[in-house]
Amino acid sequence: MNYCRVVYLFEFILIFSIGNATTEDVLFDQNYGISWGSRLVRVLDQGSGFQSKARYGSGFFQLRMKMPDNDCAGVVVAFYLMSKGRKHDEIDFELLGNLKGRPMLLQTNLFANDTGKREQRIRLWFDPTAAFHSYRILWNRYNIVFYVDDVPIRVFKNKRRLGVLYPARPMRVEASIWNGEKWATDGGRTKTNWSKAPFDAAFQHFAVDGCPLAGTAVERCYASRYWWNAERYWTLSEDDHRKLQLVRDKYLTYDYCTDTKRFRKPAPECPFNQ
Numbered sequence: 001m002n003y004c005r006v007v008y009l010f011e012f013i014l015i016f017s018i019g020n021a022t023t024e025d026v027l028f029d030q031n032y033g034i035s036w037g038s039r040l041v042r043v044l045d046q047g048s049g050f051q052s053k054a055r056y057g058s059g060f061f062q063l064r065m066k067m068p069d070n071d072c073a074g075v076v077v078a079f080y081l082m083s084k085g086r087k088h089d090e091i092d093f094e095l096l097g098n099l100k101g102r103p104m105l106l107q108t109n110l111f112a113n114d115t116g117k118r119e120q121r122i123r124l125w126f127d128p129t130a131a132f133h134s135y136r137i138l139w140n141r142y143n144i145v146f147y148v149d150d151v152p153i154r155v156f157k158n159k160r161r162l163g164v165l166y167p168a169r170p171m172r173v174e175a176s177i178w179n180g181e182k183w184a185t186d187g188g189r190t191k192t193n194w195s196k197a198p199f200d201a202a203f204q205h206f207a208v209d210g211c212p213l214a215g216t217a218v219e220r221c222y223a224s225r226y227w228w229n230a231e232r233y234w235t236l237s238e239d240d241h242r243k244l245q246l247v248r249d250k251y252l253t254y255d256y257c258t259d260t261k262r263f264r265k266p267a268p269e270c271p272f273n274q
Contacts, residue, residue: 059210074181
């Protein structure tokens, strides 16, 4: 079984779709390098790699992704920020594959000081296999905002005064495609159909607008000279609040804050992460 699992992982192919550069484009190899699975990476037009060379202490990070267009139940395509070492921090987008024609879910999660279990899931209102869509993370000392295209789907506020852990370690930008069939689709009941492999995930527009750090002094990344630290980004605008509430009302399928079977009492930030 372990051997088979390794073989399955080797079926995955990462496709990095980078078009002709414009003044707004970022060349892939300017900011990224191959982190693992290099012989399975296929590059279109130009580029390489898949982990940012720099670590960041705050910023606005975005990536356009497209899911495999065959039956991809159990396949997870992820875009995330992650620190290294013990007691890590992490901010996750995870696209959860499904059988062809069935709606796909998008899971977000956070880790701070190695503590996670803050999952939320939404049902996507579009087909993520049909075209590229933007997945964006705004991270400053006041809040973390997850966007799909221009729609905020989740806000996690800094509530350290309530004893809530908040990501504050320097993190690299990463992306990957991997085998999550034990849990990703229908709680693991729908398994991956490996006869459909390889599963191709496409990535493009590797924009990084962040505060790079060589050490661990993240406080310097809270400076007002960085646009994402301006007061207007400490909270959502009224229009973005309406968009967020619409997503929660129509598309939210799971929220750790309301999972009484899993947690005896809600986390201290709940329901303040809305």
